[in-house]
Amino acid sequence: MKIINNSYDLYEWRQKYFARVFCRSLQANFSAKTVDFRLFANLTESGVITDEHLQKLQNIMRNETMAAAVLHFLTELLPKRGSKAFNLFLEALCESQQEHVADHLKMWLGDVCSEDAGTFKSLRAELQSHYERRLASIRPMPWLQSICLNLTDVFVERQLKLKTNHKGDGKTMKDLFTPQETKAIPRRLLIEGNPGIGKSTICQTLAHEWGKQSCGGHCGTVCVHSFDLVLYFHAGDFIDEESVAHAVQKHLLPSDYSITTSELQGVIKAKNVLIIVDAFDEANAGNRTLDRLIQGDILRHKTLLITSRFNFLQNKLSFFDSKFKVQGYDEEEQLQHVKRYAKHKNIASAPFESMLKDKSIRDLCSNPLNLTLLCLLREEDTQLRITRTALYTSIHRIIRRKAGERMDLTEAEVEESLHCSCT
Numbered sequence: 377m378k379i380i381n382n383s384y385d386l387y388e389w390r391q392k393y394f395a396r397v398f399c400r401s402l403q404a405n406f407s408a409k410t411v412d413f414r415l416f417a418n419l420t421e422s423g424v425i426t427d428e429h430l431q432k433l434q435n436i437m438r439n440e441t442m443a444a445a446v447l448h449f450l451t452e453l454l455p456k457r458g459s460k461a462f463n464l465f466l467e468a469l470c471e472s473q474q475e476h477v478a479d480h481l482k483m484w485l486g487d488v489c490s491e492d493a494g495t496f497k498s499l500r501a502e503l504q505s506h507y508e509r510r511l512a513s514i515r516p517m518p519w520l521q522s523i524c525l526n527l528t529d530v531f532v533e534r535q536l537k538l539k540t541n542h543k544g545d546g547k548t549m550k551d552l553f554t555p556q557e558t559k560a561i562p563r564r565l566l567i568e569g570n571p572g573i574g575k576s577t578i579c580q581t582l583a584h585e586w587g588k589q590s591c592g593g594h595c596g597t598v599c600v601h602s603f604d605l606v607l608y609f610h611a612g613d614f615i616d617e618e619s620v621a622h623a624v625q626k627h628l629l630p631s632d633y634s635i636t637t638s639e640l641q642g643v644i645k646a647k648n649v650l651i652i653v654d655a656f657d658e659a660n661a662g663n664r665t666l667d668r669l670i671q672g673d674i675l676r677h678k679t680l681l682i683t684s685r686f687n688f689l690q691n692k693l694s695f696f697d698s699k700f701k702v703q704g705y706d707e708e709e710q711l712q713h714v715k716r717y718a719k720h721k722n723i724a725s726a727p728f729e730s731m732l733k734d735k736s737i738r739d740l741c742s743n744p745l746n747l748t749l750l751c752l753l754r755e756e757d758t759q760l761r762i763t764r765t766a767l768y769t770s771i772h773r774i775i776r777r778k779a780g781e782r783m784d785l786t787e788a789e790v791e792e793s794l795h796c797s798c799t
């Protein structure tokens with residue numbers, strides 16, 4: 377039998393089940409004549425309530441009913457009195473000859489908690505296996521499924537620049553969630569950056585890491601593993617969805633997974649949840665649920681991480697506690713990128729390293745997408761030097777695919793977009 381043993385569980389329990397179970401218990405089990413003074417005296421003695429609380433309870437007893445006083449104690453006082461308070465309360469019940477009430481509560485809570493914990497555990501396991509399976513690979517050109525790189529092998533750890541900090545201090549992804557200047561855990565985080573700079577890959581890595589279940593204590597104080605649940609979405613997943621729970625059902629769970637929307641809503645409400653939403657810039661028009669989420673109109677106490685290209689959230693910046701920008705690779709990161717790529721492919725890294733010194737393409741290498749394409753081209757063609765034209769052709773195809781409708785970009789437009797994605 378599970379007894380509630382910490383204040384967080386107790387809070388959840390209170391939110392969801394309290395009124396129902398206790399009103400029932402009160403009616404069915406309390407011996408109102410004996411409970412009042414002895415129970416509250418015991419609670420005062422064991423430090424669960426203060427003299428001030430006692431006075432308040434006695435006032436309620438006098439002016440309303442005993443049941444109202446007990447309910448006030450249970451809903452307003454007990455959940456705020458620390459992790460041991462609930463068990464002390466059960467002891468006080470026994471000492472004031474209300475052992476049957478204590479047993480009844482224990483039994484009922486045992487059932488409820490195991491049922492609830494079962495739903496959460498199975499949901500968590502389902503999401504973790506989904507991320508482990510689906511997010512293990514990077515596909516730099518999504519329409520070419522055959523070009524696929526192992527995320528763990530090739531991933532280069534990124535530096536994120538805090539936008540509000542004039543010193544321009546960097547943060548690593550490991551301490552993304554640690555409190556900033558305000559000392560409060562950030563609840564709304566924004567990462568902005570140019571096309572191909574690595575925003576989606578950061579989101580994918582966070583969800584994939586969480587899917588691996590534990591960091592073994594290697595991350596920062598508040599890392600992605602601190603969250604009970606991570607919900608990883610593309611911004612477009614919220615279009616036409618009336619709530620986050622609906623979006624989870626539609627986009628993250630298999631259609632034969634049996635959980636109701638309200639059960640899902642209950643778990644999301646009760647647990648420490650990180651919601652990751654990638655590519656705001658691609659699906660912000662008419663995205664009401666996403667807007668409400670950003671504004672804190674729904675799930676205000678959950679952590680939300682959004683990524684976007686620059687300038688799409690100008691009128692929403694005030695909702696974010698932490699704003700970061702992800703910049704291009706520095707020389708060290710470029711080197712790491714090509715070395716990891718070569719190791720993953722089990723080929724020598726020297727040709728890739730010398731490519732980084734080629735003046736004709738050097739300015740392109742700070743963009744992770746460009747550098748990946750350069751590596752792919754270099755691997756294909758180890759004899760010939762990579763020309764900008766070869767890269768243009770590839771990027772041109774990518775831009776056409778991404779834009780969907782633009783099939784007629786000129787080389788000058790490609791050049792312009794390359795430059796903009798390099799900075």
Ligand SMILES: Nc1ncnc2c1ncn2[C@@H]1O[C@H](COP(=O)(O)OP(=O)(O)OP(=O)(O)O)[C@@H](O)[C@H]1O
Pocket residue numbers: 514515516517530531532533534569570571572573574575576577578655685713744745746748
């Ligand atoms: N940290 C990284 N380590 C290794 N490769 C990376 C990294 N970040 C990005 N890449 C490479 O660059 C490609 C493009 O990155 P990503 O899709 O994350 O960019 P983005 O900023 O989300 O771009 P867009 O705004 O166009 O969606 C990836 O498919 C991957 O090949």
